[in-house]
Amino acid sequence: MSNASFRARIRQSIENETLQTALDNNSERRLRGKATAFESIPDWRERRQRAHSVRADVVERLDEYLDRFIANAQTNGITIHRAKDAQEAIHIVLDITQSITNYQSPSPLIAKSKSMVSEEISLNHALEEHGIDVVETDLGEYIVQLRKERPSHIITPAAHLKKEQVAQLFHEKLGIPYTEDIPTLTATARKVLRQVFLTADIGISGVNFGVAETGGICIVTNEGNGRMVTTLPKTHIALMGIERLVPNLDDLALMLSLLPRSATGQKITVYTQLIHTPMPGQERHIILLDNGRNKIRNSPLKESLYCIRCGACLNACPVFRELSGHAYIGRDLSIAPYPGPIGSVISPGLFGENYFQLAQASSLCGACKEACPVDIDLPKLLTRVRAGAADDAKRKADEDGKGLTWSTRFFLRIFTRLSTQPKLFALSQKLASLGTHLLSPRSAWMRLPAFTGWGYSKDLPRFAGKTFRERFKPKTPATSGDVALHNPDSNVSRRWNAASEGAALHNPDSNVSRRWNAASGDVALREYLVQQFTGELAALSGNVYRTQNPTRAVAEYLLANHVLKIYLQPGVLDETQLTDTGIDYTHDPDPTLTVGVTKAWAGLADTGSVLEADGELFGSLLPEVHLVILKSKDILPSLPDSMSLVKNQNAVFITGPSRTADIEMTLTIGVHGPREIHVFVDDSNSG
Amino acid sequence: MPTIQLFVTCLTDSFFPQTGEAVVEILNRLGVRVEFPADQACCGQPQFNAGLRSDARQIAKHTIQLFEQTSGDIVTPSGSCAHHFRHNLLELFEGDQEWHPRAEAFGKRVFEFTEYLVDQLNVTDLDAHWDGLLTYHPSCHTLRGLNVDRQPRALLQNVKGATLVELPNAQECCGFGGVMSVEHPELSAEWLKRKISNLEATNAPTLVVTDAGCLMHILGGLKRQGKKQKVVHIAEILNRRL
Numbered sequence: 001m002s003n004a005s006f007r008a009r010i011r012q013s014i015e016n017e018t019l020q021t022a023l024d025n026n027s028e029r030r031l032r033g034k035a036t037a038f039e040s041i042p043d044w045r046e047r048r049q050r051a052h053s054v055r056a057d058v059v060e061r062l063d064e065y066l067d068r069f070i071a072n073a074q075t076n077g078i079t080i081h082r083a084k085d086a087q088e089a090i091h092i093v094l095d096i097t098q099s100i101t102n103y104q105s106p107s108p109l110i111a112k113s114k115s116m117v118s119e120e121i122s123l124n125h126a127l128e129e130h131g132i133d134v135v136e137t138d139l140g141e142y143i144v145q146l147r148k149e150r151p152s153h154i155i156t157p158a159a160h161l162k163k164e165q166v167a168q169l170f171h172e173k174l175g176i177p178y179t180e181d182i183p184t185l186t187a188t189a190r191k192v193l194r195q196v197f198l199t200a201d202i203g204i205s206g207v208n209f210g211v212a213e214t215g216g217i218c219i220v221t222n223e224g225n226g227r228m229v230t231t232l233p234k235t236h237i238a239l240m241g242i243e244r245l246v247p248n249l250d251d252l253a254l255m256l257s258l259l260p261r262s263a264t265g266q267k268i269t270v271y272t273q274l275i276h277t278p279m280p281g282q283e284r285h286i287i288l289l290d291n292g293r294n295k296i297r298n299s300p301l302k303e304s305l306y307c308i309r310c311g312a313c314l315n316a317c318p319v320f321r322e323l324s325g326h327a328y329i330g331r332d333l334s335i336a337p338y339p340g341p342i343g344s345v346i347s348p349g350l351f352g353e354n355y356f357q358l359a360q361a362s363s364l365c366g367a368c369k370e371a372c373p374v375d376i377d378l379p380k381l382l383t384r385v386r387a388g389a390a391d392d393a394k395r396k397a398d399e400d401g402k403g404l405t406w407s408t409r410f411f412l413r414i415f416t417r418l419s420t421q422p423k424l425f426a427l428s429q430k431l432a433s434l435g436t437h438l439l440s441p442r443s444a445w446m447r448l449p450a451f452t453g454w455g456y457s458k459d460l461p462r463f464a465g466k467t468f469r470e471r472f473k474p475k476t477p478a479t480s481g482d483v484a485l486h487n488p489d490s491n492v493s494r495r496w497n498a499a500s501e502g503a504a505l506h507n508p509d510s511n512v513s514r515r516w517n518a519a520s521g522d523v524a525l526r527e528y529l530v531q532q533f534t535g536e537l538a539a540l541s542g543n544v545y546r547t548q549n550p551t552r553a554v555a556e557y558l559l560a561n562h563v564l565k566i567y568l569q570p571g572v573l574d575e576t577q578l579t580d581t582g583i584d585y586t587h588d589p590d591p592t593l594t595v596g597v598t599k600a601w602a603g604l605a606d607t608g609s610v611l612e613a614d615g616e617l618f619g620s621l622l623p624e625v626h627l628v629i630l631k632s633k634d635i636l637p638s639l640p641d642s643m644s645l646v647k648n649q650n651a652v653f654i655t656g657p658s659r660t661a662d663i664e665m666t667l668t669i670g671v672h673g674p675r676e677i678h679v680f681v682d683d684s685n686s687g
Numbered sequence: 688m689p690t691i692q693l694f695v696t697c698l699t700d701s702f703f704p705q706t707g708e709a710v711v712e713i714l715n716r717l718g719v720r721v722e723f724p725a726d727q728a729c730c731g732q733p734q735f736n737a738g739l740r741s742d743a744r745q746i747a748k749h750t751i752q753l754f755e756q757t758s759g760d761i762v763t764p765s766g767s768c769a770h771h772f773r774h775n776l777l778e779l780f781e782g783d784q785e786w787h788p789r790a791e792a793f794g795k796r797v798f799e800f801t802e803y804l805v806d807q808l809n810v811t812d813l814d815a816h817w818d819g820l821l822t823y824h825p826s827c828h829t830l831r832g833l834n835v836d837r838q839p840r841a842l843l844q845n846v847k848g849a850t851l852v853e854l855p856n857a858q859e860c861c862g863f864g865g866v867m868s869v870e871h872p873e874l875s876a877e878w879l880k881r882k883i884s885n886l887e888a889t890n891a892p893t894l895v896v897t898d899a900g901c902l903m904h905i906l907g908g909l910k911r912q913g914k915k916q917k918v919v920h921i922a923e924i925l926n927r928r929l
Binding site for chain 1: 688695697699700701702703704707708711714715716717718719720721722723725726727728729731733734735736737738739740742743745746749775778827828830831832858859860862863864865866867868869870871872873874875876877878879880903904906907908910911
């Protein structure tokens with residue numbers, strides 16, 4: 001077995017300076033962002049272990065949770081499909097597409113938000129072969145689709161590109177004058193894709209989590225495209241791996257405290273949607289895909305199914321940092337759908353032998369395990385793949401050295417012999433010493449040719465003339481050593497097991513379990529929460545205004561900004577008073593309006609989020625400016641405190657204006673959703 | 688007076704015997720009797736890491752049996768071999784009713800050298816002297832595999848005459864990774880380049896490590912590039928006295 005093509009691809013990546021700069025930027029920014037984001041949850045170690053247990057339980061009792069999820073989703077009016085492999089999943093999508101008779105355009109148009117499952121089954125390719133237009137709407141995915149590439153990173157699909165390349169691409173494909181100005185490039189994509197959202201017949205999305213207890217699905221996006229594709233088209237299809245479940249909403253809240261922090265260094269993503277039912281007049285489908293997951297589940301690679309697809313292991317991995325996702329190739333030269341450390345386990349796990357070689361490209365340095373928010377032991381799983389755990393024929397971690405070159409295997413087999421026969425071992429040391437001294441009589445370091453691997457970038461020391469075993473002489477030390485054994489200066493007396501993993505687990509600073517009793521009416525606490533909320537939202541460039549009369553405050557804002565007509569969610573403001581100030585409003589969808597006003601069910605102090613109805617797209621997503629009315633008494637400390645409000649509804653947590661960092665990791669505001677969010681905190685006690 | 692068993696590691700034995708001698712001298716000075724079971728060879732980590740598990744098992748059984756005839760803690764001047772013994776052997780013998788418990792009992796006796804000094808002997812000051820700047824590279828398996836980091840740092844803090852400077856991005860792998868360094872020399876070379884340029888940024892002439900693998904790899908890279916910096920095992924630093 002040779003890994004020559006893989007190595008050639010690795011060399012290509014390493015020699016591509018543009019790519020290397022992009023990858024270094026990605027890793028460094030993501031690692032920094034992640035570290036900062038975790039500072040706000042001092043009990044993260046405990047959360048990580050809890051998350052690990054939750055995922056372990058789901059994978060262990062998967063059938064049970066799946067049954068519950070399916071039954072609840074069906075009760076909510078969602079159509080469930082199960083696909084055992086890629087072919088079946090594609091057929092289901094085609095069947096749904098073909099069952100639609102009246103398209104908005106001459107041929108069916110599908111707007112798609114990010115879904116790694118769709119990459120896994122090469123859905124776009126299959127749909128295009130059937131004459132169906134599919135448009136990726138995540139900015140990064142849109143860029144790679146225009147370039148006819150696969151995403152190079154599971155979270156940041158265009159992480160491998162620099163802005164000059166995107167500038168050239170948009171100039172060529174979208175006909176705009178060449179510009180490297182990222183806000184201009186983003187605005188161009190917004191304009192093109194807005195039309196796609198409004199005319200698409202079908203929206204296809206992925207799923208971040210399914211909730212067994214409620215039958216709901218959770219989708220997190222920053223740009224707002226996820227909300228567009230799941231809400232605007234008459235048909236929504238969600239693609240989901242069968243393992244992506246959590247038991248209940250509390251567990252979901254736990255996962256949501258880890259996923260965005262690990263993925264993008266955010267406390268929470270801009271849009272965290274919880275979808276339970278179809279929109280009025282909409283058909284909603286969920287396709288549950290196996291495609292090898294049960295196979296993994298029954299193999300020693302089971303733990304890889306705990307993955308929540310945050311991409312943190314990619315950012316931390318020194319291999320990924322040299323390669324990018326496009327260099328993770330199989331023996332047939334196809335790019336593995338999942339790259340990085342997790343990809344080097346699940347790509348062979350799902351698709352077998354073709355991708356075995358990926359697992360050998362690791363020093364087992366453990367940076368991936370350390371980065372994983374659900375504590376998957378990735379180095380262990382990589383050694384299991386190497387030992388044949390992904391081999392269909394065996395399905396058992398055995399003794400194969402999968403993906404290993406024959407020469408290394410040959411050398412290691414000899415070394416095994418020597419290592420179990422002491423006399424032979426000592427003899428071989430002598431021979432090696434003699435040999436290397438003959439080869440390099442003058443220098444203690446030898447230069448081997450590059451093909452040996454070692455000689456590629458480093459010299460090899462000569463074997464010692466006299467080995468340690470020849471030098472060692474047992475010696476009885478003085479009864480008391482000349483350095484006092486019980487050093488009084490030493491304050492380190494813990495044994496290794498006490499100091500090892502999890503010593504800091506029970507952090508006294510932890511305040512997660514603190515739940516605010518809303519009935520307490522504690523004025524000081526409420527004020528504290530309002531201040532915290534204001535500070536968090538301000539950090540995301542959102543504005544907060546305190547008011548006793550939200551209608552008047554909104555009217556003043558609108559008049560000051562010369563806005564005369566708005567979309568208004570019914571029952572939010574005093575409509576007579578509003579009309580009296582000269583502001584016109586509508587409750588009907590109108591994509592031309594630039595300001596929308598909605599009501600929040602709750603606010604979250606620790607993230608600056610508002611929770612509201614997901615369906616209010618014309619108020620909270622399509623306009624340039626989103627105004628939110630939030631009662632100060634409805635500001636809760638944190639996400640878990642608000643989960644009971646979600647129940648079985650379609651809800652969304654909105655945290656700041658729509659944003660992206662898909663081009664060169666540069667934060668850009670207002671991709672698909674509003675560029676501005678203003679929250680009017682109602683201090684009156686009405687309602 | 689405790690007696691320990693030394694697992695010197697095949698790399699130290701064959702390439703850097705002076706590291707093993709420094710370990711013995713330090714322990715002797717502390718009043719510890721050092722025994723060296725002569726039939727030891729490699730720990731089997733390369734085979735385990737490569738996926739050759741039956742090979743790794745053969746070697747592990749040989750080593751376990753050898754040390755079962757001895758008593759006392761087992762000390763090794765290598766984080767990765769200690770990690771292999773303590774963690775990988777449990778994976779290797781999972782479900783094996785005979786060998787799993789034996790591997791577990793064996794693993795519990797094993798300590799990385801600095802971990803043994805600080806956590807078992809309660810020593811952080813060895814009255815060592817070294818002139819000049821030192822910088823420390825935490826080997827992957829010492830740092831993340833064993834969670835051993837404060838121990839070598841505490842020992843180095845107390846070296847007289849030396850100033851310890853932080854290596855930029857110290858936690859990054861040097862690119863050795865056992866067989867990876869020959870299976871994927873291109874990757875290995877890139878990480879080595881980065882490690883060496885981080886070392887140069889410190890201006891320290893001496894890089895301290897806790898593992899012969901990293902030592903051989905980084906020093907081999909420095910030699911190839913014609914650089915003057917040295918890579919020295921921590922035992923040799925701690926054994927240098929006035």
